[in-house]
Amino acid sequence: MSQFSSSFWDFYIAVITLVSVVACGVFLKMQSVRKVAGGTTETTGHTWDEDLGEYNNPLPRWWMWLFYITIVFSLVYLVLYPGLGSWKGLLGWSEVGQLKQENARAEALYGPIYDKFAAQDVVALAKSPDALAIGQKLFLNNCAQCHASDGGGSRGFPNLTDNDWLYGGAPTTIEQTITNGRNGVMPPWGPVLGAEGVKDVAHYVMSLSGGAADSIRVARGRETYAKICIACHGPEAKGNPALGAPNLGDKTWLYGGGEPTIVETVTKGRNGHMPAWKDILGPAKIHLLAAYVYSLSHR
Amino acid sequence: MNIGNHVVESAEQSLYEVRQKVYPRAVRGWFAAWRWALVWATQLVFYGGAWLTWNGRQALLFEIAQRKFYIFGLVFWPQDIIYLTVLLVIAALSLFLFTAIAGRLWCGYACPQTVYTEIFLWVEKLIEGDRTKRIRLDRSALSLEKVLRKSAKHAVWIALALWTGFTFVGYFTPIRDLWREVWSASTGPWATFWILFYGFATYGNAGWMREQVCKYMCPYARFQSAMFDRDTLIITYDPERGEPRGPRARNIDFRARGLGDCVDCGICVQVCPTGIDIRKGLQYECIGCAACIDGCNQVMDKMGTPHGLIRYSTEHALENKLDRAQMFRRVFRPRSLIYMAILAGIVVAAGVSLALRVPLKVDVIRDRAAIAREVAGGEIENVYRLQIINTTEQSQHYEISVSGLHEIHIAGPAEVEVGPASSRVLPLELRVHAEREHLTPGAYRIEFEVRAIGEGAGKVKVEEKSVFIVR
Numbered sequence: 134m135s136q137f138s139s140s141f142w143d144f145y146i147a148v149i150t151l152v153s154v155v156a157c158g159v160f161l162k163m164q165s166v167r168k169v170a171g172g173t174t175e176t177t178g179h180t181w182d183e184d185l186g187e188y189n190n191p192l193p194r195w196w197m198w199l200f201y202i203t204i205v206f207s208l209v210y211l212v213l214y215p216g217l218g219s220w221k222g223l224l225g226w227s228e229v230g231q232l233k234q235e236n237a238r239a240e241a242l243y244g245p246i247y248d249k250f251a252a253q254d255v256v257a258l259a260k261s262p263d264a265l266a267i268g269q270k271l272f273l274n275n276c277a278q279c280h281a282s283d284g285g286g287s288r289g290f291p292n293l294t295d296n297d298w299l300y301g302g303a304p305t306t307i308e309q310t311i312t313n314g315r316n317g318v319m320p321p322w323g324p325v326l327g328a329e330g331v332k333d334v335a336h337y338v339m340s341l342s343g344g345a346a347d348s349i350r351v352a353r354g355r356e357t358y359a360k361i362c363i364a365c366h367g368p369e370a371k372g373n374p375a376l377g378a379p380n381l382g383d384k385t386w387l388y389g390g391g392e393p394t395i396v397e398t399v400t401k402g403r404n405g406h407m408p409a410w411k412d413i414l415g416p417a418k419i420h421l422l423a424a425y426v427y428s429l430s431h432r
Numbered sequence: 433m434n435i436g437n438h439v440v441e442s443a444e445q446s447l448y449e450v451r452q453k454v455y456p457r458a459v460r461g462w463f464a465a466w467r468w469a470l471v472w473a474t475q476l477v478f479y480g481g482a483w484l485t486w487n488g489r490q491a492l493l494f495e496i497a498q499r500k501f502y503i504f505g506l507v508f509w510p511q512d513i514i515y516l517t518v519l520l521v522i523a524a525l526s527l528f529l530f531t532a533i534a535g536r537l538w539c540g541y542a543c544p545q546t547v548y549t550e551i552f553l554w555v556e557k558l559i560e561g562d563r564t565k566r567i568r569l570d571r572s573a574l575s576l577e578k579v580l581r582k583s584a585k586h587a588v589w590i591a592l593a594l595w596t597g598f599t600f601v602g603y604f605t606p607i608r609d610l611w612r613e614v615w616s617a618s619t620g621p622w623a624t625f626w627i628l629f630y631g632f633a634t635y636g637n638a639g640w641m642r643e644q645v646c647k648y649m650c651p652y653a654r655f656q657s658a659m660f661d662r663d664t665l666i667i668t669y670d671p672e673r674g675e676p677r678g679p680r681a682r683n684i685d686f687r688a689r690g691l692g693d694c695v696d697c698g699i700c701v702q703v704c705p706t707g708i709d710i711r712k713g714l715q716y717e718c719i720g721c722a723a724c725i726d727g728c729n730q731v732m733d734k735m736g737t738p739h740g741l742i743r744y745s746t747e748h749a750l751e752n753k754l755d756r757a758q759m760f761r762r763v764f765r766p767r768s769l770i771y772m773a774i775l776a777g778i779v780v781a782a783g784v785s786l787a788l789r790v791p792l793k794v795d796v797i798r799d800r801a802a803i804a805r806e807v808a809g810g811e812i813e814n815v816y817r818l819q820i821i822n823t824t825e826q827s828q829h830y831e832i833s834v835s836g837l838h839e840i841h842i843a844g845p846a847e848v849e850v851g852p853a854s855s856r857v858l859p860l861e862l863r864v865h866a867e868r869e870h871l872t873p874g875a876y877r878i879e880f881e882v883r884a885i886g887e888g889a890g891k892v893k894v895e896e897k898s899v900f901i902v903r
Contacts, residue, residue, distance in 0.1 A: 166446050191449040193648060273817065273857060278801050282817045282859035287802030384808070 143218030150217055158204045165197060247417035250424075255304035258424035259431055268425025271418055275410070276426075284429045289388055289405065294429045297385045299405075301374040302430065308423040310407060312416070317377040317405030319398065322361065326399070330357060335395040341370050341382045344390065377405070453570070454643055454707035456553060457563035457699070461726025470541045471550050479595070482602040487825065494604050500853060506786070507823050507853050511793050518782045525778065529771040531656050533763050534665040534744065536720035539653065545645050546721065548596075548638035549705065552589055559585045563702055589639045590631070597631030643706040646719050657716060662747040663762040667722055669700075669711040669742045670750065677711075682735065693737050700724035700742055710742055792830070793821040793855075794882045796896045804901045811863040812871075813843065814900050818858045820882060822850035829886045832860065836878030837871070837900060840864040847885070866902045875899040 179187050214222040221227075250264050258264040273282060279290040286292035291299055299317065300310055323331055330353075337354025340346040358370075365378040372380035379387060387405070388398055410419060484491035486504050493502040501508035508515060530537045539546060560566045560581050572578060601623050602610050613619045619627065637645050646653050660666070674694035680686045694711070701709045703723040708715050710724045728742040749759040799815040807813045822828045832846045843861040850856045862878070864871065878900045884892035 165448055189445070189447070191447050193451050193644060194448045195451065195644075196648060197448040269857065273859070277799070277817075277859075281799050281802040281805075281815045283815050283861050284859075285802070285805065285813070285815060285861065287805055290802075 140219070143220075145218075147217040147220065150211065154204060154207050154211075158201065161197070161200050161204075244417070247421060250421055251417050255308065255420070255424045255427050258421065259428035261424075264421055264424055265428055268421045268428070271414070271422050272425050275414065276422070284426065289403075291387060292385070293426050295385065296430050297380065297383060298374065299372070299377045299379055299387075302427075304423060304427055306374075307426050308419060311414075311419045311422055311426075312409065312411045314409035315377055315405070315407040317403070317407075319378075319403040321400060321402035323400035325361075326357065328400075331396055331399045333357060334362065334399050335392055338370075338381050338395055338399075339390070339392065342384055342390070451644065452707065454705065455563045455566050455702075456705045456707075456723070457702040457727075458553070458557050459703040459723045459726045459730075461729060463722035464726050467541050467546070467550060467721065471547050474542060474544075474547055475551075479599050482599055482607045490606050490608075492603060493606065496604055506789075507791075507825065509793065509821060509823055511821070515782070515786070518778065518785075522775065522778055522782065525771060525775045527652075527656075528659055529768060529775055531659040532661065532664060532768050532771060534720075535660065535667070536653070536656055536718070539646065539656070540720035540722060543719075545637060545642075545650070546705075546719065548634055549642050551592065552638040553705075555588050555592070556585055559588070586639075589635055593631040593635035593638075594627065596634045597627040597629070600630045601626045643717070643719075646706060647717055653716070653719070661767065663759075663765055665744045665746055665759075666714055667710060667718060667720055667725060667742065668714065668745045668750060669694075670740070670745070671711070672750075674711070674741050693732070693735075693741050695731060695735060697731055699727040699731055703727040790892055790894055791823040792828075792882065792884060792892050792894050793819075793823065794880065794894045794896045795819040795821075796880055796898045798898055798901075804903045807843075807863065810865060810867060812866045812902050813861050813863050816860045816862065816880075816898060818860055818880065818882070819855055820848060820850050820858060821855040823853060825852045827851050828884050828892075830882050831885045832858075833881050833883070834862060834878055835881070837864050837876055838869055840878065840900065862900060864900065864902075871902045873903045875901050 211217050213224045214226055250258055280286050280293055284293040300306055300315060333350045333354035334357050336346040336350035337358055340351045365376050366372055366381055370381040372378045388394055481492050491504050499510050527538060560569055569578060605623060674692040676692050677694035677696040678691050679695055680691055705721060706717040706719060708717045725742050729739045732739050732741060746759055797817040802815055805813050820830060827849060829847060829849050834840055834842060841863055843863050848858050878898055880896045880898060882894050
């Protein structure tokens with residue numbers, strides 16, 4: 134868009150705008166009076182269909198002044214606000230500036246409502262109906278898209294209503310998760326283990342939570358687990374909250390606990406992404422949200 | 433326009449005209465009494481309505497920020513916008529009907545522009561005197577009396593206008609609080625702006641603009657003419673009876689001299705608030721206020737001739753010399769009958785709908801991202817968001833139930849309390865054992881029922897459709 138980097142186009146726009154505004158005034162002036170033939174002042178002089186004349190029903194003079202006022206208004210406007218090419222306007226108004234102003238006003242208006250709760254700890258807030266009412270609204274607006282309206286989660290998005298936590302369910306941990314987000318990475322093992330190797334591991338994983346599994350595959354899978362998976366999921370397969378590695382010994386599954394799903398998980402890996410909310414919500418709202426999330430599993 | 437070669441001279445002609453100030457002369461009579469009755473009626477409702485209380489709150493309050501409109505016992509929510517639509521439809525149809533029957537009745541008697549102009553004119557007459565005195569005062573040189581009279585008039589006008597602006601804002605923010613704020617000069621920026629703006633509009637329109645509003649600004653005035661027909665009652669001068677007009681002594685037999693009933697006194701022109709001469713026939717400026725009828729009838733009384741040289745009549749009646757009974761029978765013509773039927777239908781429907789209105793609203797929103805999930809025990813779970821709006825002014829308990837699938841049930845509590853005139857969002861999980869119920873993957877229609885329970889709940893319930901997805 135090289136043509137927009139030249140100042141010629143700013144100039145071009147400014148000239149067109151100004152000429153149009155001034156031309157409106159000139160045109161108005163020209164059309165305010167007209168020469169008429171003597172004795173025919175009753176009609177406007179327009180004739181249609183041979184003999185249809187139009188009476189001159191003049192507008193009031195004050196109406197004409199309104200037109201001139203719009204011209205004066207537009208000139209004043211163009212001086213005060215950005216409108217003429219790259220001219221920024223004397224008032225220094227900008228869209229971004231207005232947004233900032235409105236945000237600041239909203240912050241001043243609503244900030245105290247959230248700040249009131251900032252001093253209390255999450256466990257106490259989780260029992261306060263006022264805090265939970267606000268927390269629920271925040272949750273429904275920001276979190277429910279992935280974690281569902283009841284916080285029950287869906288495939289790939291953890292259930293927040295149970296006591297099973299990927300990164301830990303302590304109030305400060307929840308707050309940290311919301312603030313900074315999380316990235317849960319399960320690497321793909323298909324290329325390393327091969328189809329059969331993956332299936333062996335899958336059967337071992339299924340056996341950990343008491344599922345039906347082929348005992349030969351389980352035995353082979355156990356060896357692979359001890360070499361590879363143990364690094365993150367731990368020797369007892371209880372997972373590791375520091376990494377967000379899930380517990381494989383329970384019946385809670387993030388992506389599903391059937392054989393095909395586990396095979397897919399091991400083969401292709403998984404990427405769990407919780408976005409960071411600190412820039413969007415700010416600490417006061419996150420504090421309330423954490424309380425709400427905490428309350429979901431501590432009813 | 434055949435000008436041919438006869439152009440002799442040319443002149444400059446302005447396409448904009450300088451306004452000729454109209455000095456309407458005060459008039460008394462049957463129609464003026466009607467107009468004053470409507471001034472009182474509309475202004476008592478307007479100035480007084482805002483002060484009424486109902487159940488400990490303002491009876492008429494339109495809270496824009498809260499999005500709640502209180503009208504006596506009713507609370508309207510944004511979801512009730514249909515009633516506003518219906519109100520506008522009723523207003524429009526009434527206008528069609530009244531206009532078809534008797535022309536610009538609205539303009540002449542009830543329009544705020546007319547009503548406030550009438551009040552402002554009354555003030556003007558009180559302070560500056562009637563028409564001739566006002567004309568003389570305006571033409572006189574600047575004097576102490578002129579300054580005093582003019583400033584007194586404007587002071588009263590401005591006071592009236594500010595009171596009007598204050599009352600107007602009092603419908604949108606509690607008027608008693610506003611009253612205190614006004615006295616402590618602590619009204620908010622928007623309240624201040626609207627009081628001043630509405631006050632300025634009243635002062636400007638009723639004091640200065642007057643007939644200019646009707647002639648040049650009002651769109652209504654222009655499209656009303658499209659609703660006239662030949663049986664519409666309009667204010668007409670009867671030229672057959674009146675012409676040839678002319679002054680005459682009271683005791684002569686003017687008919688023998690070939691004169692009509694019109695004495696050409698010009699009263700009809702002097703009383704006209706838009707400054708037209710009704711004897712030229714129906715004009716678009718005529719707002720149908722009937723001041724000229726009252727004025728003319730007074731003169732007819734003095735002259736000993738019957739009333740009605742200027743009267744409400746129809747084109748048809750004038751042409752065919754219909755008597756009053758024949759003329760009024762034509763009020764019931766197909767056009768007005770159709771308007772009446774539609775209007776009555778809509779009014780009855782709106783009344784019934786209002787009477788049967790359930791003070792509870794429910795919106796069901798299915799979670800879109802999480803389609804269906806399997807929970808312990810092999811059940812399929814769907815998540816919904818129920819927005820429950822309690823439009824009563826008491827706290828209410830509601831019980832939620834669901835039907836449409838065998839054994840479908842709500843996980844968790846199915847009761848909720850919603851505060852007075854507020855709404856609550858309730859996430860809700862529905863479960864069904866798909867395998868046991870032999871449900872194949874797909875969407876199944878279900879229906880929620882939200883029912884008020886507890887004392888005095890009555891039969892308040894709402895049903896809302898949704899779907900349950902099995903996969």
